[in-house]
Amino acid sequence: MAKVSRKQILQNFRSRSLLESTRRLIAGEGFDAVTMERVAEEAGITKGAIYLYFRNKDQMILTAVEEIASEMVRGIERRVDPQAEPWDRLRQLIRAQLAIMEENKELLRTLLLDRRLLKNGRRGGQARRLLKHRQKHEADIRAVLAKGVRQKVFQSMDTARAAFYVNEMTISTAQRRLLGLARSSLEEETECLIRFVGLLLRNKNFNKVH
Amino acid sequence: MAKVSRKQILQNFRSRSLLESTRRLIAGEGFDAVTMERVAEEAGITKGAIYLYFRNKDQMILTAVEEIASEMVRGIERRVDPQAEPWDRLRQLIRAQLAIMEENKELLRTLLLDRRLLKNGRRGGQARRLLKHRQKHEADIRAVLAKGVRQKVFQSMDTARAAFYVNEMTISTAQRRLLGLARSSLEEETECLIRFVGLLLRNKNFNKVH
Amino acid sequence: MAKVSRKQILQNFRSRSLLESTRRLIAGEGFDAVTMERVAEEAGITKGAIYLYFRNKDQMILTAVEEIASEMVRGIERRVDPQAEPWDRLRQLIRAQLAIMEENKELLRTLLLDRRLLKNGRRGGQARRLLKHRQKHEADIRAVLAKGVRQKVFQSMDTARAAFYVNEMTISTAQRRLLGLARSSLEEETECLIRFVGLLLRNKNFNKVH
Amino acid sequence: MAKVSRKQILQNFRSRSLLESTRRLIAGEGFDAVTMERVAEEAGITKGAIYLYFRNKDQMILTAVEEIASEMVRGIERRVDPQAEPWDRLRQLIRAQLAIMEENKELLRTLLLDRRLLKNGRRGGQARRLLKHRQKHEADIRAVLAKGVRQKVFQSMDTARAAFYVNEMTISTAQRRLLGLARSSLEEETECLIRFVGLLLRNKNFNKVH
DNA sequence: AATGAATGAGCGTTCATTCAT
DNA sequence: AATGAATGAACGCTCATTCAT
Numbered sequence: 028m029a030k031v032s033r034k035q036i037l038q039n040f041r042s043r044s045l046l047e048s049t050r051r052l053i054a055g056e057g058f059d060a061v062t063m064e065r066v067a068e069e070a071g072i073t074k075g076a077i078y079l080y081f082r083n084k085d086q087m088i089l090t091a092v093e094e095i096a097s098e099m100v101r102g103i104e105r106r107v108d109p110q111a112e113p114w115d116r117l118r119q120l121i122r123a124q125l126a127i128m129e130e131n132k133e134l135l136r137t138l139l140l141d142r143r144l145l146k147n148g149r150r151g152g153q154a155r156r157l158l159k160h161r162q163k164h165e166a167d168i169r170a171v172l173a174k175g176v177r178q179k180v181f182q183s184m185d186t187a188r189a190a191f192y193v194n195e196m197t198i199s200t201a202q203r204r205l206l207g208l209a210r211s212s213l214e215e216e217t218e219c220l221i222r223f224v225g226l227l228l229r230n231k232n233f234n235k236v237h
Numbered sequence: 238m239a240k241v242s243r244k245q246i247l248q249n250f251r252s253r254s255l256l257e258s259t260r261r262l263i264a265g266e267g268f269d270a271v272t273m274e275r276v277a278e279e280a281g282i283t284k285g286a287i288y289l290y291f292r293n294k295d296q297m298i299l300t301a302v303e304e305i306a307s308e309m310v311r312g313i314e315r316r317v318d319p320q321a322e323p324w325d326r327l328r329q330l331i332r333a334q335l336a337i338m339e340e341n342k343e344l345l346r347t348l349l350l351d352r353r354l355l356k357n358g359r360r361g362g363q364a365r366r367l368l369k370h371r372q373k374h375e376a377d378i379r380a381v382l383a384k385g386v387r388q389k390v391f392q393s394m395d396t397a398r399a400a401f402y403v404n405e406m407t408i409s410t411a412q413r414r415l416l417g418l419a420r421s422s423l424e425e426e427t428e429c430l431i432r433f434v435g436l437l438l439r440n441k442n443f444n445k446v447h
Numbered sequence: 448m449a450k451v452s453r454k455q456i457l458q459n460f461r462s463r464s465l466l467e468s469t470r471r472l473i474a475g476e477g478f479d480a481v482t483m484e485r486v487a488e489e490a491g492i493t494k495g496a497i498y499l500y501f502r503n504k505d506q507m508i509l510t511a512v513e514e515i516a517s518e519m520v521r522g523i524e525r526r527v528d529p530q531a532e533p534w535d536r537l538r539q540l541i542r543a544q545l546a547i548m549e550e551n552k553e554l555l556r557t558l559l560l561d562r563r564l565l566k567n568g569r570r571g572g573q574a575r576r577l578l579k580h581r582q583k584h585e586a587d588i589r590a591v592l593a594k595g596v597r598q599k600v601f602q603s604m605d606t607a608r609a610a611f612y613v614n615e616m617t618i619s620t621a622q623r624r625l626l627g628l629a630r631s632s633l634e635e636e637t638e639c640l641i642r643f644v645g646l647l648l649r650n651k652n653f654n655k656v657h
Numbered sequence: 658m659a660k661v662s663r664k665q666i667l668q669n670f671r672s673r674s675l676l677e678s679t680r681r682l683i684a685g686e687g688f689d690a691v692t693m694e695r696v697a698e699e700a701g702i703t704k705g706a707i708y709l710y711f712r713n714k715d716q717m718i719l720t721a722v723e724e725i726a727s728e729m730v731r732g733i734e735r736r737v738d739p740q741a742e743p744w745d746r747l748r749q750l751i752r753a754q755l756a757i758m759e760e761n762k763e764l765l766r767t768l769l770l771d772r773r774l775l776k777n778g779r780r781g782g783q784a785r786r787l788l789k790h791r792q793k794h795e796a797d798i799r800a801v802l803a804k805g806v807r808q809k810v811f812q813s814m815d816t817a818r819a820a821f822y823v824n825e826m827t828i829s830t831a832q833r834r835l836l837g838l839a840r841s842s843l844e845e846e847t848e849c850l851i852r853f854v855g856l857l858l859r860n861k862n863f864n865k866v867h
Numbered sequence: 868a869a870t871g872a873a874t875g876a877g878c879g880t881t882c883a884t885t886c887a888t
Numbered sequence: 889a890a891t892g893a894a895t896g897a898a899c900g901c902t903c904a905t906t907c908a909t
Contacts, residue, residue: 037893057353063879075881076894084879140352145416146267158418184436185429191413192406192433199405206355208368219395223402226394227437247868273904285906286869294904457889477776483883495885496890504883562770563687565836578838604856605849612853615829616822623821626775628788639815643822646814647857667872693900705902706873714900 042080044070049091054133058141061088089154092144095134096160102127103164113175114230118221120168121197125217128201136205139198165190172228181228193224252290254280259301264343268351271298299364302354305344306370312337313374323385324440328431330378331407335427338411346415349408375400385438392439403434462500464490469511474553478561481508509577512564515554516580522547523584533595534650538641540588541617545637548621556625559618585610595648602649613644672710674700679721684763688771691718719784722774725764726790732757733794743805744860748851750798751827755847758831766835769828795820802858811858823854 048069052061063084067074081087106123107116128135144154169190175181200220203209209216258279262271273294277284291297316333317326338345354364379400385391410430413419419426468489472481483504487494501507526543527536548555564577589610595601620640623629629636678699682691693714697704711717736753737746758765774784799820805811830850833839839846 034892041893057356062877064877072893073895074879075896078880079893136356140355142350142352143267145350158416188429188433192409195405195409196402199402199409203401206368219398223398223437226439227433229436244868272902274902283870284904285871288905289868454889477773482881484881493891494883495892498884499889560772560775562772565770566687566766578836608849608853611833612826612829615825619822619825619829626788639818643818643857646859647853649856664871671872692898694898702872703874704900705875708901709872 038080041070041072041076044072045077045080045087046091046094049087050095050134053088053091053137057137058088058143089144089157092138093157093160095131095138096157099127099131100160100164104167113171113178113180114225117168117171117175117193117224117228120171121193121221121224122217124164124197125201125213125220128198129204129213132205135201139202139205161194165194168193175228175230181230184228189227192227196220196224248290251280251282251286254282255287255290255297256301256304259297260305260344263298263301263347264341267347268298268353299354299367302348303367303370305341305348306367309337309341310370310374314377323381323388323390324435326381327378327385327403327434327438330381331403331431331434332427334374334404334407335411335423335430338408339414339423342415345411349412349415371404375404378403382438385440390440394438399437402437406430406434458500461490461492461496464492465497465500465507466511466514469507470515470554473508473511473557474551477557478508478563509564512558513577513580515551515558516577519547519551520580520584524587533591533598533600534645536591537588537595537613537644537648540591541613541641541644542637544584544614544617545621545633545640548618549624549633552625555621559622559625581614585614588613592648595650600650604648609647612647616640616644668710671700671702671706674702675707675710675717676721676724679717680725680764683718683721683767684761687767688718688773719774719787722768723787723790725761725768726787729757729761730790730794734797743801743808743810744855747798747801747805747823747854747858750801751823751851751854752847754794754827755831755843755850758828759834759843762835765831769832769835791824795824798823805858805860811860814858819857822857826850826854 045066048066049061051069052065061084063074063077066087067077077087081090103120103123106126107119109116111119144157146154169186172181172184172186172189172193176183176186197220200216204213204216255276258276259271261279262275273284273287276297277287287297291300313330313333316336317329319326321329354367356364379396382391382394382396382399386393386396407430410426414423414426465486468486469481471489472485481504483494483497486507487497497507501510523540523543526546527539529536531539565575589606592601592604592606592609592613596603596606617640620636624633624636675696678696679691681699682695691714693704693707696717697707707717711720733750733753736756737749739746741749774787776784799816802811802814802816802819802823806813806816827850830846834843834846
């Protein structure tokens with residue numbers, strides 16, 4: 028068992044190194060800088076050895092990116108109190124999302140500006156797994172909205188669409204920061220976004236809260 | 238002068254051919270299909286000659302994309318009645334934008350999924366010229382909003398930010414269609430978006446209009 | 448001694464597995480499919496272990512192919528009645544050879560189309576061991592011819608050369624089948640070949656026999 | 658026109674260099690030595706430039722080999738007197754074939770030992786064009802045989818098959834020389850082969866001629 | 868002004884062989 | 889005895905860019 032786990036540990040260590048090298052390159056210089064040569068070099072092994080851990084380049088990148096996405100979504104969830112009331116919870120969601128995106132600034136600069144992976148062409152649906160995480164997040168938002176609507180805290184609406192727009196507005200807000208187009212601080216941006224979302228939902232508590 | 242202008246005409250004609258070939262390739266097969274070879278072939282000249290009209294590949298693509306952006310913005314303006322009242326005008330803007338984006342579906346599938354050009358890295362600000370057009374469009378929206386606010390048709394708000402969100406929501410709506418994630422027709426999507434925007438602005442005429 | 452032989456048995460078992468995997472791959476997909484990885488996998492051991500049984504890839508393939516050759520030659524001999532009269536025996540030889548080659552169709556498709564192993568270049572004569580079997584078979588034919596000549600059943604001739612040609616004609620007949628260029632059945636091809644060989648030897652019984 | 662032909666000349670010169678480098682490598686070290694890198698180097702250009710003259714490696718090799726085949730077949734024809742009587746003509750054919758094969762010794766060592774190109778797999782039929790030349794040659798032999806049969810100089814027979822065997826015997830004779838297995842001189846081998854072919858055809862003039 | 872042949876660096880991938888364990 | 893991770897060299901192919909003509 029010791030032996031097995033030692034091997035497993037080495038395996039995992041290598042995979043991790045490779046995924047992190049990949050991530051670092053994506054963050055630092057974009058997808059085009061992700062060369063098998065460079066990834067290997069950064070991970071301290073040789074080009075050929077990568078193929079012991081990943082079938083090919085596409086799969087390696089896909090794995091790295093999917094990891095990032097899932098980490099971010101999980102990170103958001105961790106920062107939200109599931110017991111909170113809808114409007115509070117929604118604000119927590121938005122704040123968490125913007126905070127996490129700020130933390131992963133460099134990576135997202137590439138990921139948001141270069142979404143080639145989402146192209147249908149590749150392997151019909153394999154790359155689309157990436158959308159899963161976005162959709163999961165949207166579903167979370169939607170659940171909060173639906174609860175709020177049931178409680179008459181939000182006006183009645185098409186919650187699926189509203190969730191989509193809330194998410195897109197949040198992403199847009201983050202993206203504008205990444206491009207260096209935002210003038211104010213992250214906190215100001217966040218509160219301003221929340222105010223607009225409040226308008227969108229015609230949140231009954233809006234005036235009290237703010 | 239006649240000679241010069243004849244030269245100029247030929248120059249322009251060549252540039253046009255090249256830019257249109259570039260555009261066609263971007264629309265049809267994405268950025269990766271834009272090789273100097275193919276652009277030249279489609280334009281009816283040879284690879285080397287491109288360098289008489291453009292400094293390098295990047296600049297050629299940038300010019301092509303900038304043209305597209307400016308055309309689209311101009312196209313939107315052309316479809317809007319400058320005399321219309323704010324709310325009507327805003328709806329015209331949104332409808333026009335979605336219509337134009339639908340018309341340039343193929344191009345946008347590439348342009349929205351691959352925004353590498355916006356990366357600051359390249360040459361301080363050269364690529365940023367692309368943002369100019371987006372900002373111009375945002376300014377148009379903002380003007381309408383400001384007028385509406387002055388006329389008390391819209392509630393008072395940070396119009397710059399509101400314009401940003403309106404634009405982003407519109408782009409998101411179009412993008413979702415491009416990815417094949419929208420279930421309903423363009424018209425339905427459009428009207429639904431307008432309804433949400435109405436909420437955002439707390440448009441006073443909203444109930445009457447819809 | 449028991450211990451030694453147990454080792455030996457394991458040794459032999461492993462070698463066998465490897466050689467049979469090699470053979471299967473040659474037959475199924477050609478020499479290019481014979482990678483150490485796949486051979487090992489099919490034999491149920493690991494790549495590195497192969498080098499405990501064979502010095503290198505070349506030697507492994509050579510051994511496998513030599514085995515095939517020797518088996519085929521032995522197979523032919525087994526089907527021939529050593530008591531039979533020369534002409535009958537020759538016909539048996541030819542029939543047996545074509546039958547055996549048909550049975551090893553897939554292997555021979557590769558072996559006949561890719562005889563690189565016969566190149567002298569490699570290691571002076573090592574690869575030449577392969578020719579041994581062919582020569583053994585030729586010698587068998589020659590013995591029959593010689594006996595026939597002594598019995599005046601065949602006309603007098605350079606039996607070495609005649610044996611060579613008889614063998615080559617037989618191989619050519621088989622090869623044409625492998626390439627899918629033969630129009631008639633194996634039996635027809637066989638009888639036709641025998642008829643031509645009869646002509647070559649001016650077999651006195653030819654008219655009676657056929 | 659001068660310009661055009663100068664370009665054409667350069668084009669042809671490069672193609673020729675490349676094909677000859679290819680040929681030289683095939684002859685000297687076999688197909689596996691035919692690397693784009695080495696071919697280019699031998700031809701005095703760079704790897705990438707090859708693709709200006711050939712679509713890919715396969716096509717380059719195929720062209721080279723087909724050229725060799727067609728040259729050899731033409732070379733044989735050139736050495737044969739079309740007016741000669743069947744038996745003389747057949748002897749000329751065989752002598753010419755053996756002579757030509759001797760001249761292209763090195764090339765044939767590879768071509769006969771490595772017939773991978775004939776594998777059906779590649780591009781269903783494109784590689785099979787190679788067989789065309791062999792078949793053309795066989796057809797020539799057959800025509801001579803048929804004429805001989807009509808003139809009652811040869812006994813009646815299945816001329817297609819006989820031509821196949823005559824050709825195969827000739828090739829086998831040459832191949833044995835290439836492998837260094839022949840003890841006697843080319844002339845002796847040739848005459849001996851002709852004698853056997855005479856037997857096969859039961860040539861009526863055989864005794865007189867020899 | 869335009870050609871188009873040529874370069875040269877780069878890419879993803881494969882595989883026989885080695886060697887510490 | 890056996891593993892299997894790792895190497896390292898090679899390969900076919902692409903393409904932006906240059907430059908003599």
